[in-house]
Every structure is written in C-alpha cells, then in structure tokens.
Amino acid sequence: MKISVLASGSKGNCVYLEGDGSALLVDAGRSARELLGTKTKQGRLAESGGRSDLIDGILVTHEHGDHIKGLAAVGNNLQKTAYGTVGTMDAFIRQRTSPVRFPVQTIKCGTQYEIGNFIVEPFAISHDATEPCGYLISEGSTRLCYCTDTGIVTESMMSVISRADGVILESNHCPEMLRTGPYPEFLKRRIAGNRGHLSNPDAAAVLREIGDSIHLAILAHLSEENNEPALALSSAQEGLSLHAESVELFAASTVELEGKAPMRKKQGSSRESCCDECWQYQFSL
Template identity: 50%
Template sequence: MECTVLASGSSGNCMYIRSGESALILDAGLSKKEIITRLSASGKDPGIVDAILLTHEHTDHVRGAEALARELNLPLTGTGGTLTAFRSTRQAIKKQAPQNPCRYNTSFTAGEFVVTPFAVSHDAVEPCGYSIRCGDLCLSIMTDTGIVTPHMMEYLSASDGIVLESNHCPEMLAHGPYPEYLKRRIRGKTGHLSNTMAADCIRDLKGSIGTVILSHLSEINNTPKRAFASSQEALGLDMSYIDLRVAAPGIGCSCLSKTIKIG
C-alpha cells in the first residue's frame, strides 16, 4: 500500500492511497484542476480511483470535491452528516455528484480496499477518520480532532501506518496572531491536536505501527521542524523502528513529495 500526500494544512488537504490497480482519494480540499495537476506531477493515475472519501465538510477538505467527483464519475463518500452539510452549501449546483453515505464502525468495500469510518472529535456535523485495509496491511487516517479517545486508539493501534494530525505548537499558538476565540477553538476538545498531543499518541502506539505521517500542520502556529522534533522526542530510542515523516503545509510530504509505502 502507498500513501501520497498531495496537500496538507489549512489551505487544503488531499491524499491518494493506492494498492495494486486500485486507489482512493481522501479529501479534496484543492480545486479539481489543482488535484489533477498534482496527481499527474507525482505520476498517479486518477483513472484507477474507486472512491472519493470525505472526512468532514470544512472547505479545506471539500473545496474541489464536487467537480472532482463529476470528472471521475464517482460518488462522494462520507458520513450522512458530512454529506448533508456539504450538500447544503451547494444547492445552486444543478448537476450534483451522487452520494454514498457511510456509517461509523461499519465497513464497506471500495475496489481492493475495505474501509471503516470511525468517529473523531471536531467541530463539524459528523466528522470521521478512516481505517483503510488491503490484504494484511492497514492505514488509518485521523487529520482533524481535538482529542484522542480510547476508541480512536483501537483503530490506530491496529494499523501498520497512520496519518495523524499534528496541527500546532502550543507555544506558537499562545503567542501567535490569532484572536483569543480562535485560539480557544483550536485548543478545544473539538479543535485540533497539538504537537504534544500527537507525540503522546505516537508514544502510546510505538511497537504497534511502522509508519507515521504527521499532517494538517498550521502554517501560522507550527513548523515541520517543531512537529517532527516533538514526536521524535516522544519516541526516544524507538525512533529507529518507525518511519516518521511530516506532510509540510501546502506542498504535501516534506520528503521531496515522495510516496510513502505502508508495510
């Protein structure tokens, strides 16, 4: 299984996950044109995509979803709450893409993948993370949540690789330019994980997972160096057993935009 981060951060989020001749797109927070351009630039084939998965309805995750779904002739897959909230903002669109609702903790098949949505804690209608399994390998993605619950940890610990939010440095957020109400929202239980919280999560998972991609970094309140250092410190000597990467804001995986192999 391979995971390519095409975009990550508050400006837009999009991932391409492939195994064999089957692929998924997770979130479409860029324009359709930009997503297709980045797929082409990274040598990824949009023609083998079996599903477009949405984690929630915020613009940085769905900006190009409608147009991309029509381009690829695919339905949009997400929880019922996500799809309803997404559609409510696009009522003026005459030709809308079909919808494929999914439910928490209920698996469905998309091409060669078995996908299971799970609940996260974010200020959206019915947000989710996804556990994506193909054969013996499993990748779990959790990009927007204010806390990590035992239920989330069950999915993460059963994975070979994870894409995990490491949104902000607490110190940078506290002393940064955001108004106080926005700082409270980001720090809250339905906000975003800090570097410290992501690092604690990874520390608790060491021994279970082999690959970690830190994602959804704030361009204002974080840096790739700070996010990496926080998780590196939490892993300690176990760092040598985990392939730790950072998806830098806006430009995808910081490791020269290379595809990350899971397993």
Template identity: 45%
Template sequence: MELTVLASGSKGNCAYIRGEHGALLIDAGLSARETLRRIANAGADASLIEAILVTHEHIDHVRGVDVLARKLHVPVYATGGTLEAFSEKYGPTSADVRRCRRGEAFAVGDFSVEPFAASHDARDPCGFCVAEGDLRIGCCTDTGTITPAIFDRLASCDAVLLESNHCSKMLEDGPYPAYLKSRIRSKRGHLSNSDAARCLQGLAGRIQMAVLAHVSEINNTPEKVLSSALEGLGFYSDQIAVTVAPQDPGPVHPETCGFRL
C-alpha cells in the same frame, strides 16, 4: 499500499492511497484541476481512483469534491451528517454520493474502508481506516483529541496519517484572536504537537510508519512537529519511519510526504 499526501493544511487537504489495482482519495480540498495536476506530478494515476472519502464538510477538505467526482465518475463516501452539511453549505450535487456509517466497514474495489468518529467542530466528522489484504492505513487529520476509540482504530494499523496541527506555545503567543485560539485547542479543534506525540508514543511498537499532517503555517513548523514526534517515540524513533506532510500547496515530492508499505 502507497500513500501520497497531495495537500495538507488550511489551504487544502488531500491524500492519495494506491493499492495493488486501484486507488482512493481521502478528501479533495483543492480544486479539481489542481488535484489532478498534483496527482500527475506525483507520478500517480487518476484513472485508478475508485472513490473519494470525505472526512467532514469544511471547505479545505471538500473544495474540489463535486467537480472531481463527476469528472472521474466515482462515488463520494461520507457520513450522513457530512452529506447534509455539504448540501446546506454548498448546494445540491449531481455526483454519486453514498452515506457511510461510523464503525461499519464497506468495500471499494479491493479496499475495505472503516469510518470512525473524530472529535472536530463539524456536523459528523470521521477518520478512515483503509485496508487491502493484510495492510492497513489509519487516517485522522482533524480532531481535537485522541479518544480511546480513535486510538484503538489507529493501533490496529500498520501506518497512520495523523494530525499535528500546532505548537501550543506558538499558538498562545501568536496573532490569532482569543476565540480562535480557544477553538483550536478545544477537544473539537486540532491536535497539538504534544497531543500527536503522546498518540505516537502509545502506538510505538504497533505501527511501522507515520505521516504528520495539517501543520499550521502560523502556529507551527515542520521542524517542531518532527522533533516532538521523535521525542514522543523515544527508543522507537529509529524503528518507525516518520515524515511531515507539506504545509502549503506547491510541487509534490512523494519521497517527503508519503510512504509505501
């Protein structure tokens, strides 16, 4: 399988997973037009997309979902709470929406997809484990904590797309108001670099690759993310391929924001 991160951060989130015969999108937080442009720029093929998997209803994850799903004629999978919240916030859609349940795997083409519960301030957020054959990728990009259940799902994977949102010191010293700082560092907010590093430390010896994502432009830097992750991996740092997904929209460079298994 191959993963390319097309967008990552508060301006939009979208990842393209390609298998042997088909592909999936996880979230579509850019406009449909921009998403298709980035897919083409990455050398990927939009016609291979078989479904869009939605983690939760926040706009930076769903901005292009409705138009893109209808344009590509593919279904949208999300939890019941996410679908309800999406309809309440953005109105009804004529796209083919399908409810998935956390802990219950379903098939999309040759892929097996398992949603799992995330801890985020959304209606019914989830991450996804995507498998094809013997390979498995775990995606968890919005969660305030790594629960034992989340860790178990990620530990079953060959590679992970994991949030490393903020540097705790930069957040504390930064310009955000107190209520927003509190939200971000809560257990229903976002993972800090140290949170992500601890998770990777536990996954060391189990996974082959990691892409760190949803990096704050205000309260973090890619250099701090990478340094913290490598420190967490310790002796395993030269055995696990680690990269940082780009923070803001711009040209896509697959060699720096994705991996191939």
C-alpha cells in the same frame, strides 16, 4: 499500499492511496485543476505518480472547506462515488451552488465497507463539524489510519488507531506558538479545545502508544502560523522514543513559503529537510 499527500493544511487537504489495481482519495480540499490537472498541465496526482483511472472512490472526513472545496469538481471529473457520514454529506449537498453529477453514499462509523480492493472503516472523531470521521483503510493485511481534525484522541479512537501499520495523524500546532501567536483569543480556544485540532505533544502521545507497531507516520494538517515542520517532527521523534529508528516520519507541509519545507526521516537515517512540495513524495506501507 502507496501513499501520496497531495495537500495538507488549512489551504486544503487531499491524500491519494493506491493498492493493487485500485485507489482512493481522502478528501478533496484543493481545486480539480490543482489535483487532477488540465489538458496542458499535470496536476499533483499525476506528479506524485498516481493514476486517476484507478480511483474507486473519494472518502470525505467532514464538510469544512479545506476538505471539500474541490469535491464537486473532482467528483464530477472522476465520476466516482463520494463516501461520508450522513451529517457530512448532507452538509456538503446544502453548501453546493452547482449540480452534483456523481454518486454520493452515506456511511456509518464502526461499519466496514468494501471500496475497490480496500476495506474502509470510518470512526468518529471530535471536531466542530456536523458528523466528522477518520478512516481505517485496509488492503490485504496492510492497514493505514487517517486521523486529522480532531481536538482529542479518545479511548475508542485509540482502539482503532492501534490496529494500523501506518498513520496519517494530525500535528496541527505548537502550543507555545499558538499561545503567543497573532490569532484572536476565541480562535486560540477553538483550536486548542476538545473539538479543535491536535497539538504536536498530542500527536507525540498517540505515537508513544503505537510506536512499536507502526512503520510509517505522516504528520498532517500543520498550521502555517502556529507550527513548523521541524518542530512537529522533533516532537514526534520524542514520542516514538526508542522506536524512532524503525518508523519513517514525514511532516507534510504544502505551505509555499521558504523555510517551511516538508521534513522527512527515513528508517534508520537522520532527518532531512527538502525544498520540494510534499506531493512529490510517495510512501509505501
């Protein structure tokens, strides 16, 4: 399974997964122009080595703008089915001001669905959206878990995450940066609450539980104001502890600001920083 993080963070989220002759998008929180490109310019999908003709569906986690802002245009362009829970898809349709000219299918958490060459199992998460979910995505014997935009990780969520060979896991904020940062108090409470976002220590605790069984961990949805890729990566390495050398780590950051570049640690290597955007990396699981 090939994985490319096309966008990650409050400005938009989108992940491309490619298997053997089939591909999926998870969320479409950036414009179709940015993701798919134009007649004269490649988009992030092509720049990452992905192929739009392989995409068999779009998995939607929830209806917040940074996850569905480009969904209508991307769906209309690709003419592929978008999948989401009843609450998510109803909210998406209500928000639309232009026609949806592609199929929409509702799904239930805990039920498996065959999409292209993938088996997709949505599971409930804890976020201030209508009916948000994460996904366990399998191709053959390989399993990737996508879990972002959740304030807590419950036992039922861990039972799904622990089945994965790799994870795309939220590591949204550093608690101290959030506490002392510029956000108003109500927003700080929302982010740190049970229906908000996972902190770096929260993500590290999850990795501590599954470190002996995964090969890849991509830290996602990093806050621009309340986190740094290096902090998220360092915390994750502490969580992995003795397993850190056998797990490839990547802190995805599409913030276009110098000093907040993505961070990557390959298996058996020391960590490195890079100045390129995160969609230029492709991972194999």
